[in-house]
Amino acid sequence: MTEPSPKEFRELVKGFFEQIPFNKQIGLEMRELDLEQLTLSAAFELRPELIGNIWKNILHGGVIATALDTVGGLTAMVAAYQRLGDIHWKEKAERLSKLGTVDMRVDYLKPGRGEHFLCKGSILRTGNKLVVTRMELFNDSEELIATGTATYLY
Secondary structure: OOOOOHHHHHHHHHHHHHHOHHHHHHOOEEEEEEOOOOEEEEEEEOOHHHEEEOOOOEEOHHHHHHHHHHHHHHHHHHHHHHHOOOOOHHHHHHHHOOOEEEEEEEEEOOOOOOOEEEEEEEEEEEOOOEEEEEEEEEEOOOOEEEEEEEEEEO
16 A cells, blocks of 8 residues: 555544544544644634633633643654654554653643634654644634643654
């Protein structure tokens, strides 16, 4: 089997993303994947089970961290896939199946108010075994709610 085209690769990544049960649980949906800029975005809606402060209707901090980690991890997976170069795609998939978060920092900048949230991830550095990502979470007023940086081992 040959290497997937960029369009096929985007569909594979989206399919992988959609199969993760926890993404379904919080309603996180992949929106965009730019293979040239190595950026990825995903969005979700505020639902009652995602609220952490019931008096102010504010998103739970754990949901914020989860969205950041999920988008950062998938962005890292795409970067690592590209970094692995000419290795057969099945071997790449085997190596990437071991990808995991080594370290993550989240800065909560504003309360998670809003009805819709967009999380964006980008690559800071890709090495032979580690990928470092930067993530941002915005609400529907385009306010920056939280930022994160994370390191992933593959």
